Amino acid sequence: MTTAQTPAPAVVGIGADGWEGLVDSARGTLLDADVVIGGARQLDLLPPEYAGERVAWPSPLRPAVPALLAAHAGRRIAVLASGDPMFYGIGRALTEELGPGAVRVLPHPSSVSHACARLGWPVEDVEVVTLVGRPAARLAAALHDGRRLLVLSADATTPDDVAALLRDRGFGPSRMRVLEQLGGAKERTTTPATADDWPHPPGDPLNIVAVECRRAPDALRLGAVPGLPDAAYEHDGQLTKRHIRAATLGALAPAPGELLWDVGGGSGSIAVEWMRTHPACRAITVERDPARAERITRNAERLGVPGLQVVTGAAPEALAGLPRPDAVFVGGGLTAPGLLAACWDALPDGGRMVANTVTLESEALLADAHRRHGGELVRLAVAHAVPVGGFTGWRQAMPVTQWAVEKTVEPPAGADT
Incomplete structure (x- = not known):
């Protein structure tokens, strides 16, 4: 009625x-x-x-x-x-x-409130990762030594998936507990065990996994800010190196919820680290080489951002139909006719563009773009200490020219300001 x-x-x-x-x-x-x-x-x-x-x-x-x-x-x-x-x-x-x-x-x-109450963990100090309808690989971005995680399980097999991922990513010593049927008459918590020695068979499908992160001594340390070690990536030499990558992400200035176009993805490192800055950050990487595109997908999964969208194709043609970006990074293919113009036109007012190059031909294009659109044109140089006989000297990497700009749309003539 x-x-x-x-x-x-x-x-x-x-x-x-x-x-x-x-x-x-x-x-x-x-x-x-x-x-x-x-x-x-x-x-x-x-x-x-x-x-x-x-x-x-x-x-x-x-x-x-x-x-x-x-x-x-x-x-x-x-x-x-x-x-x-x-x-x-x-x-x-x-x-x-x-x-x-x-x-x-x-x-x-929520199950998170119940779990924190049982564990004695302050809710505000816990990171929650849901694997309900999502790949287990996304948990990797949250793994930091000493952090406490609560993982929302998809079913009874999720704890085993979590333990396997922790072992694979160098966090086997992490301590795990599974809390089932929280708040109900059948509530149960497993005895603590490390991911390396996880002994518990699948139990109730209504469960949440508590993880106290511990990194193995020999595992690669991955920080929470851009500039991950180069060794974190599978690559064929097409990789924005660590120090240049950190400077590039700083210029791109990712914010939660924003979308990046990574044009000329190479190994996908810029898009991966853009997405790692916040779970709501999104990225699309465009790479014309199919083998590299597959490698980008593997790097994204390994580093905890399996949601990275990889488009295999040559820019600017491959950019057609993509959702409008908040920022664009061009790391390759700058000399392709119309590429810079297509990326610039795609940006909204306030959008950012960063382009890196090591060649004179592409540098001339960036100098012209800087003259027309403004922004900042810088040259980044990094040198590494290497053995020179019985002594130590500097080995200079190829300098990188970087153009960074925020797009400002001029109001029409006569419009109110």
Whole structure:
């Protein structure tokens, strides 16, 4: 039965403690709904006295949201979700679809809150990585000695996947625990063990993995800022070297949520380290050589950013149809006709461009671009100490000319300023 003015859809969080763990307002919202939408596991937690319609989410879920809401328009709708619906939950999809003011959210403590309470870990000091519907490789970007991680599991096999990745990335000494059915009658925590010696078979699929990161003594140290060791990358010599890479990322100035075009990807190091600066950073790398494009994909997975998009093709033709970037790095192919102009035209007002070169021909192009568009033109030189007989001297690497600029669109003549 519907009212003349149907209330906004409600999203109700529920924990492993089920119906008994809900507050009265959440129970009343569910019992009053004409239809409750949720996963099969959540719907099974409704009590026998609920007389409305139960609808299970189809798969894939996200594309089905608009049609499912439209099919039940005019009815009192409640959506049942695990824990806090706004923490990697369905609440995000619904608020993005309907607007934040058009959805009522009744959260429940999340599995992260429960886990921190059991472990004695301050929530604000813990990094959360979800592997629900995402590759395990993304965990690698969060591995730093001494950090505490909580990994949201996709299923019962995720803890084994986490242990294997920790071993492969040089973090085998890390201590792991698996917390299952948090907040419910079947709650259980495994005994601690290192990833190197992980003994526990797969258990309950509703689990979260706690990791205390410990780097093996012989493992390569990967910091949290740009300028990873060159040895972190698989490459064929086409690699922006460590010190130049750090200066280049500094000029690009990545910010959360921004998109980078890395044109002439080589080994993909600029795009990889752009994405490692923040989980919300995105990048597309364009590389004409198929073998190098495959190598970029391997480097991205190894270094924890498997979401890096690799486009195999020659620029500027391969740039057509790509989403508009916030920043562009050109590390190769500068002499290709129209390349610089295409990258410049793609940038929005306030977008940044950085281009590096070691050749005189490309340097002349950058000097001309600097004359027309401004910015900063610098030459970066790095020398390494090497043995010279029984002494030590400097070996100079090829200097790199770098043009860095922020695009400013001039207002039309006569426009108000």
